[in-house]
Amino acid sequence: MFRFMSQDPSQTIARLVETLGSDSVISDEAGMANYLNEPRKRFHQKSPAIAVPKDVAAVQALARLANAEGIPLIPQGGNTGLVGAQVPLFGNEVIVSLARLDRIRDINAAAGHMTAEAGAILENVHKAAEAEGGMFPLWIASQGSARIGGLLSSNAGGVNVLAYGNARELCLGVEAVLADGRLFEGLSSLKKDNTGYDLKDLLVGAEGTLGIITAATLKLYPLPQAYETAIVSLESPEKALELFYAMRDRAGSRLNAFEIVPWLGLDFQLRHGMLDRDPTADKSPWYALIEVAQPKGAEGHLLQGGLEAAFEQTLITNAVVAESEAERTRMWAFREQMSECQSREGASIKHDVSVPIAAIPQLIRDGSQAVKRLVEGVRPMPFGHMGDGNIHFNFSQPVGADPKAFMAGADPIHDAIYETVLALGGSVSAEHGIGQLKTGLLRKVKDPVALEMMRAIKLALDPNGILNPGKVLD
Numbered sequence: 185m186f187r188f189m190s191q192d193p194s195q196t197i198a199r200l201v202e203t204l205g206s207d208s209v210i211s212d213e214a215g216m217a218n219y220l221n222e223p224r225k226r227f228h229q230k231s232p233a234i235a236v237p238k239d240v241a242a243v244q245a246l247a248r249l250a251n252a253e254g255i256p257l258i259p260q261g262g263n264t265g266l267v268g269a270q271v272p273l274f275g276n277e278v279i280v281s282l283a284r285l286d287r288i289r290d291i292n293a294a295a296g297h298m299t300a301e302a303g304a305i306l307e308n309v310h311k312a313a314e315a316e317g318g319m320f321p322l323w324i325a326s327q328g329s330a331r332i333g334g335l336l337s338s339n340a341g342g343v344n345v346l347a348y349g350n351a352r353e354l355c356l357g358v359e360a361v362l363a364d365g366r367l368f369e370g371l372s373s374l375k376k377d378n379t380g381y382d383l384k385d386l387l388v389g390a391e392g393t394l395g396i397i398t399a400a401t402l403k404l405y406p407l408p409q410a411y412e413t414a415i416v417s418l419e420s421p422e423k424a425l426e427l428f429y430a431m432r433d434r435a436g437s438r439l440n441a442f443e444i445v446p447w448l449g450l451d452f453q454l455r456h457g458m459l460d461r462d463p464t465a466d467k468s469p470w471y472a473l474i475e476v477a478q479p480k481g482a483e484g485h486l487l488q489g490g491l492e493a494a495f496e497q498t499l500i501t502n503a504v505v506a507e508s509e510a511e512r513t514r515m516w517a518f519r520e521q522m523s524e525c526q527s528r529e530g531a532s533i534k535h536d537v538s539v540p541i542a543a544i545p546q547l548i549r550d551g552s553q554a555v556k557r558l559v560e561g562v563r564p565m566p567f568g569h570m571g572d573g574n575i576h577f578n579f580s581q582p583v584g585a586d587p588k589a590f591m592a593g594a595d596p597i598h599d600a601i602y603e604t605v606l607a608l609g610g611s612v613s614a615e616h617g618i619g620q621l622k623t624g625l626l627r628k629v630k631d632p633v634a635l636e637m638m639r640a641i642k643l644a645l646d647p648n649g650i651l652n653p654g655k656v657l658d
């Protein structure tokens with residue numbers, strides 16, 4: 185599928201400079217490092233250059249050049265992706281950073297939409313929405329760096345999917361440059377538009393393989409007047425599931441987040457000095473972080489009442505309710521530091537998987553047992569978005585083990601977890617995507633007809649295979 189002319193890197197750089205101008209091309213090693221080093225430090229490849237186009241017309245000119253001369257392009261946002269989709273695989277790809285396209289083009293919080301360019305950083309989008317009395321409800325720990333184009337292209341999830349859906353559901357329209365340089369003008373604030381195939385939804389989640397998103401119309405919601413947030417102590421994932429059902433029945437769409445963390449997560453954070461104060465009530469096998477939003481004008485304490493009922497039904501053994509914004513922030517820090525505390529503890533083998541919500545206790549039980557049978561002393565760390573059926577099912581190395589030797593044994597652990605997930609009707613990638621990390625796995629587990637349809641779409645939109653080659657489909 186990929187037919188690239190063999191181009192010497194200096195020739196590629198010269199053609200990029202001719203097309204975009206020298207102030208839009210980075211080719212020195214130090215300047216390129218930030219674009220090539222990805223968060224997990226798993227993928228190490230070179231690139232001839234980084235293109236930093238200044239506007240949509242420049243992105244179009246770049247695509248026309250690349251399509252004509254067989255220069256592979258990788259769109260990049262904040263470079264926070266976790267599956268190596270935004271960094272080179274072959275070493276001849278040019279990274280296209282959308283960072284300079286970072287304007288908020290328009291905003292109408294009352295009508296519930298805004299248009300942001302692909303390079304807008306999520307945190308800035310939050311601030312722009314809030315300044316107008318609205319809310320863009322996509323919250324992830326990388327929001328200080330992740331950009332709108334990357335968030336949409338990886339269909340990011342995060343902690344509020346339960347109430348608002350993932351990035352796809354928060355997007356009303358996109359503008360994108362196609363592989364041949366044409367502009368797809370799909371910006372729209374319409375909630376209803378049944379005029380044929382949903383092309384926006386093809387580009388969202390495509391990981392930069394079908395087009396380069398340059399702007400998007402995003403959905404805005406009213407800002408809640410307050411949040412009720414709590415960390416509860418629980419005996420087991422089974423109790424957590426029952427509690428989730430009870431809280432959802434009580435709070436409906438106001439239930440914003442339901443995240444679970446095992447004791448080991450607190451233990452790691454305390455031992456590594458990551459918490460200035462323990463946000464939980466006691467030592468417990470499991471914790472759930474629960475948040476309910478209070479819309480303007482609403483009265484009463486939905487969460488507090490729900491927790492009292494849960495205590496009586498012995499679903500929870502203890503609870504702490506945040507009494508200030510500082511306490512709420514402390515509770516969320518405990519959840520958001522889960523990845524970092526595992527890195528500080530040594531090597532960790534990670535899986536971003538989902539199953540039907542009712543199967544989460546079985547996933548955690550079966551998956552933990554299967555891996556414990558493989559590696560003596562391995563420490564299961566299943567945590568995350570229980571309310572979405574999405575568990576980050578990680579395994580920390582045994583205490584004192586050699587990190588390299590532990591990582592060298594990752595394959596049987598992956599097989600055991602993916603087998604468990606598939607047996608429960610789940611997905612091998614819940615929110616991080618496929619990138620270069622899981623292309624082989626996708627080929628093995630995805631319905632063959634679905635794969636054929638995906639290949640046909642790729643060929644139709646990018647016949648020369650210049651957009652993010654080797655990612656998603658290998």
Ligand SMILES: Cc1cc2nc3c(=O)[nH]c(=O)nc-3n(C[C@H](O)[C@H](O)[C@H](O)COP(=O)(O)OP(=O)(O)OC[C@H]3O[C@@H](n4cnc5c(N)ncnc54)[C@H](O)[C@@H]3O)c2cc1C
Nearest residue numbers: 261262263264265269331333334335337340341391392397
């Ligand atoms: C600490 C941390 C926490 C995280 N938490 C979460 C989480 O809770 N939930 C979650 O879903 N993810 C999470 N992630 C993963 C990551 O932040 C998200 O996948 C995010 O959406 C990536 O955005 P980005 O701008 O960094 O994209 P990049 O990493 O730059 O790119 C990601 C993908 O999008 C493509 N792309 C980028 N820009 C464009 C564009 N303009 N047009 C077309 N394609 C484009 C790239 O080619 C690549 O395929 C986390 C990452 C970190 C480091």
